[in-house]
Amino acid sequence: xxxxxxxxxxxxxxxxxxxxxxxxxxxxxxxxxxxxxxxxxxxxxxxxxxxxxxxxxxxxxxxxxxxxxxxxxxxxxxxxxxxxxxxxxxxxxxxxxxxxxxxxxxxxxxxxxxxxxxxxxxxxxxxxxxxxxxxxxxxxxxxxxxxxxxxxxxxxxxxxxxxxxxxxxxxxxxxxxxxxxxxxxxxxxxxxxxxxxxxxxxxxxxxxxxxxxxxxxxxxxxxxxxxxxxxxxxxxxxxxxxxx
Amino acid sequence: xxxxxxxxxxxxxxxxxxxxxxxxxxxxxxxxxxxxxxxxxxxxxxxxxxxxxxxxxxxxxxxxxxxxxxxxxxxxxxxxxxxxxxxxxxxxxxxxxxxxxxxxxxxxxxxxxxxxxxxxxxxxxxxxxxxxxxxxxxxxxxxxxxxxxxxxxxxxxxxxxxxxxxxxxxxxxxxxxxxxxxxxxxxxxxxxxxxxxxxxxxxxxxxxxxxxxxxxxxxxxxxxxxxxxxxx
Numbered sequence: 140x141x142x143x144x145x146x147x148x149x150x151x152x153x154x155x156x157x158x159x160x161x162x163x164x165x166x167x168x169x170x171x172x173x174x175x176x177x178x179x180x181x182x183x184x185x186x187x188x189x190x191x192x193x194x195x196x197x198x199x200x201x202x203x204x205x206x207x208x209x210x211x212x213x214x215x216x217x218x219x220x221x222x223x224x225x226x227x228x229x230x231x232x233x234x235x236x237x238x239x240x241x242x243x244x245x246x247x248x249x250x251x252x253x254x255x256x257x258x259x260x261x262x263x264x265x266x267x268x269x270x271x272x273x274x275x276x277x278x279x280x281x282x283x284x285x286x287x288x289x290x291x292x293x294x295x296x297x298x299x300x301x302x303x304x305x306x307x308x309x310x311x312x313x314x315x316x317x318x319x320x321x322x323x324x325x326x327x328x329x330x331x332x333x334x335x336x337x338x339x340x341x342x343x344x345x346x347x348x349x350x351x352x353x354x355x356x357x358x359x360x361x362x363x364x365x366x367x368x369x370x371x372x373x374x375x376x377x378x379x380x381x382x383x
Numbered sequence: 384x385x386x387x388x389x390x391x392x393x394x395x396x397x398x399x400x401x402x403x404x405x406x407x408x409x410x411x412x413x414x415x416x417x418x419x420x421x422x423x424x425x426x427x428x429x430x431x432x433x434x435x436x437x438x439x440x441x442x443x444x445x446x447x448x449x450x451x452x453x454x455x456x457x458x459x460x461x462x463x464x465x466x467x468x469x470x471x472x473x474x475x476x477x478x479x480x481x482x483x484x485x486x487x488x489x490x491x492x493x494x495x496x497x498x499x500x501x502x503x504x505x506x507x508x509x510x511x512x513x514x515x516x517x518x519x520x521x522x523x524x525x526x527x528x529x530x531x532x533x534x535x536x537x538x539x540x541x542x543x544x545x546x547x548x549x550x551x552x553x554x555x556x557x558x559x560x561x562x563x564x565x566x567x568x569x570x571x572x573x574x575x576x577x578x579x580x581x582x583x584x585x586x587x588x589x590x591x592x593x594x595x596x597x598x599x600x601x602x603x604x605x606x607x608x609x610x611x612x613x614x615x
Binding site for chain 2: 371374378381382383
């Protein structure tokens with residue numbers, strides 16, 4: 140996922156003035172050679188833009204909006220829906236919350252609030268797409284961006300989503316444009332304009348029944364993933380057994 | 384040049400056999416050890432100097448060539464059934480170890496013996512080049528190639544399927560390399576079985592490349608085996 144080098148140079152001149160590339164790279168924690176290579180190839184990765192932007196204390200969303208591909212990103216921010224917030228709660232946290240509620244109803248109140256793990260959990264891309272989308276969201280996104288559906292599937296099962304795909308998905312689903320970037324781990328929730336603790340609040344406000352049904356869905360897809368992993372392991376094991 | 388390649392291949396086979404020896408003693412993958420041991424015999428006997436002296440000890444009637452052919456059959460039988468099991472293809476395993484596979488193996492071995500006794504082969508000759516004009520010697524060579532082509536063909540499909548699956552890159556590269564090696568074995572055997580004027584350069588390249596590819600494939604499997612997650 141890249142932006143044109145020329146646009147990057149213009150943006151950098153605008154935000155960093157005359158600071159040398161070497162200084163910019165040092166501050167952003169990227170290798171000088173990496174940036175040089177990206178500039179030579181004419182394509183600078185969005186990760187570079189984000190790193191430079193963070194090192195200059197600029198909002199990443201505003202920085203990305205300076206590029207044609209993302210020009211409506213900053214104006215398209217919307218607070219996440221509660222389904223989106225819940226999609227960014229990990230399976231473990233979800234199940235822990237259910238157990239805590241059961242214990243509370245059995246043994247009386249317990250004041251401790253569950254400390255949630257970070258939003259980019261093991262299947263956060265898939266859960267976010269499922270939370271925002273109509274059933275054919277993936278097909279629409281693949282068509283819109285012009286990539287093969289199986290390439291999109293590969294990214295999703297690897298829990299990755301390029302910035303372009305994340306923004307396109309959010310646009311099609313009609314949610315805040317930066318929300319998919321949180322699910323893919325590119326932005327922190329704060330950078331996308333999510334209120335601190337929003338996920339905890341959404342989790343607490345979800346009724347027991349909805350929570351249990353959501354957990355059941357998560358466990359089902361976790362089961363499918365595990366079965367695939369086990370089949371792969373068995374296949375590898377068989378090769379090692381016979382030829383190793 | 385050919386001699387250097389042959390001696391190098393022999394050294395590689397001896398090293399592999401010795402290396403598999405401890406695993407064989409522990410009872411792990413005995414088949415692979417025997418495949419390498421037989422490969423060592425085959426490669427050694429395809430070197431003229433060794434062939435002539437061994438055949439001299441055996442009476443100078445080219446019985447060493449029969450040993451060479453049969454040990455090659457053994458190599459392919461063992462290797463092909465291991466590969467079929469490794470890449471989880473019951474069909475390929477049946478085609479090698481099942482009734483059909485054994486029938487082809489027995490037919491080819493019987494063909495080797497019958498044509499051997501039907502030929503007049505006095506005086507050691509590596510590759511039987513001195514007797515090439517006898518029809519029974521041509522049939523003998525044909526049987527020798529038939530089984531290799533058959534066994535190689537059986538392993539092409541399972542390895543191809545593994546190479547185009549969603550396995551990790553190293554495992555797919557290993558399967559691809561094995562697959563390409565077996566395709567070349569098949570191609571080389573086919574070229575030798577046809578009555579065309581054999582282009583010797585092409586044959587040499589095919590055979591040597593196939594050995595290299597199969598070895599590289601096995602090496603990659605071993606690398607993947609060494610790097611396997613230990614705690615599961």
